Amino acid sequence: MASIRIDNATVITMDKTRRVIDNGSVVIKDDRITAVGPTQEIASHYPAEKVIDGTRMAIMPGLVDVHAHAGHGLIKTMGGGDSEAWYETCGEVYTTASDTHFWRAEAALAGLERLKSGVTCGVSLLGGGDSVMRTDDPIYGKAHFDAIRDLGIRVVLAVGPCRATHPWTYANWESGKRTEISVSFEQQIATCETLIRDHHGAEGGRLNICMLSPTLRVEHLETAGSSEKAEMVRQAQTASRVAREHGLVFTQDGHKTGTVQFAKDHLGILGPEALLSHSTDFTDDEIAICADFDVKIAHNASAIGSVLGRCRAIELMDAGVTVGIGSDATAPDRSGDMFRHVQQAMHYHRRHFRDPGILPPGKALEMVTIDAAKALGMEDEIGSLDVGKKADVILIDVAKPHLFPHNMIPYRVACFANGADVDTVIVNGNILMQGRQLASVNEAAILNEAQTATETMLERTGRHALTDIPEGFFGATRY
Known part of the structure; x- marks a missing residue:
């Protein structure tokens, strides 16, 4: 049985033929991709422990x-x-x-x-x-x-x-x-x-x-x-x-x-x-x-x-x-x-x-x-949704005003998407984020530690003034 199957999405494979599958599926077993194709052909052949509905989503390699x-x-x-x-x-x-x-x-x-x-x-x-x-x-x-x-x-x-x-x-x-x-x-x-x-x-x-x-x-x-x-x-x-x-x-x-x-x-x-x-x-x-x-x-x-x-x-x-x-x-x-x-x-x-x-x-x-x-010398492992490659996969929520209407999805992703449109992230077959909710870490704790480390750095360097808004920031055409 597969670990994860994602159905009903627009699959931007980035494979050798650069296939784009309008209603497609990606199947993951452990840390590898095991199948990519139309959902109507894939879903019945690959039962999975977890199924993600990719309706109005785009799937890409990370x-x-x-x-x-x-x-x-x-x-x-x-x-x-x-x-x-x-x-x-x-x-x-x-x-x-x-x-x-x-x-x-x-x-x-x-x-x-x-x-x-x-x-x-x-x-x-x-x-x-x-x-x-x-x-x-x-x-x-x-x-x-x-x-x-x-x-x-x-x-x-x-x-x-x-x-x-x-x-x-x-x-x-x-x-x-x-x-x-x-x-x-x-x-x-x-x-x-x-x-x-x-x-x-x-x-x-x-x-x-x-x-x-x-x-x-x-x-x-x-x-x-x-x-x-x-x-x-x-x-x-x-x-x-x-x-x-x-x-x-x-x-x-x-x-x-x-x-x-x-x-x-x-x-x-x-x-x-x-x-x-x-x-x-x-x-x-x-x-x-x-x-x-x-x-x-x-x-x-x-x-x-x-x-x-x-x-x-x-x-x-x-x-x-x-x-x-x-x-x-x-x-x-x-x-x-x-x-x-x-x-x-x-x-x-x-x-x-x-x-x-x-x-x-x-x-x-x-x-x-x-x-x-x-x-990076890693093209045999990552960079495209090919069978046998590492399961580094992202889902982009294209049901957004700046990405609609629902057509020409590769164009929309390249020209209009931003990082906040990423709904789900999978690396090595592990779901790290789904529905913008993190599975692996505590975001607030990371932010707090970053703030603490920054304050310590500023104390050691005495460079607090460099965090002030500089002259020329407002009201001028150049610093």
Whole structure:
């Protein structure tokens, strides 16, 4: 007998033929999909312990976010329009003002946002700012995983070294007092190795690790001496090697003009496992390099990086490069709602080309489902509703004014849906939310813990003023 059968829904399969079944069923046994097809053919052949009526609902594979940041959820809009202050805050918090409570509370908050928005799998960098990673000790990555384990969703935690300015100073608060420690590159790599050994592939494949190293850009290389430049190269190559040895994705944050060419000529880190984020203003030659090396791209259409430069996602996809959409969430001004980023991506490229036919809605949906899964090397397990794949499934309530009338459902989902329209979320065959009611966690408790951790962080940093409404917020056309 099946575990779950969902009937009478519009099934947007995202399978190889991109089938859309108007009155369809999806059958789940344990953690896998066992049947997909018209309800009249499926229902009588697959009795199930639990049957969900999907009338006026759309069924899709769970959405996949290929780039976001752990830690940002408790910093979010701090500093208002002052990007420098925001980045400085990230750097301070992620090294000297956070503890395991901070990382667990933030992971629970950001994960809850994902869950309630139908994002069943996402990449989270364990830090951010200028690639400041909390990899001085495995306890912080473990705290992140502890929260995700309770939520029930799927995560790929990106860990790796900070920039090559050694040694990095961190502060440990676990005893209740601030204890400063100096952390070397080798210690950070050892932390990554421990996290890989202890957590990668755990919880039925829900908890995963990918490796990260800072992107080497022109401004870093021009100001570095020859020995420091050599150390930057060594560290990037080491992190990439660790990823390859363990069969992991290797990701880098903040690629732009010249970085891919440098990586090809000097680093040897490009390959099918490489996932490059932002990726703005690539040259034609760099697009060709991405295609030649089967590099994957995380396109963050809503990010500030996509304001300061343009990700040539259309040209990259036309060249055969796999491009997934990332939220870059949750700071300083974007959420984890991937429907928002689908819609932003469509408008972003249409405005550039001045062509409303660019990036059709179906392709945009691919970029947060099957293409995103491929970018993470997980296309054989998630990203589409195919028999044998993991049962990561969402139901969208399309009986809403902004999604009606009841026709052209894939269009309506891509162009009008938002995270609050997600009714039911299933991951690994487990129902995590149904009727917008959570089954796995206490939402109020998560919110309270997030507030407490934030107040502690503000006390440690003394940055309360950055939470005030800044001058120019109202009544002006620019800060």
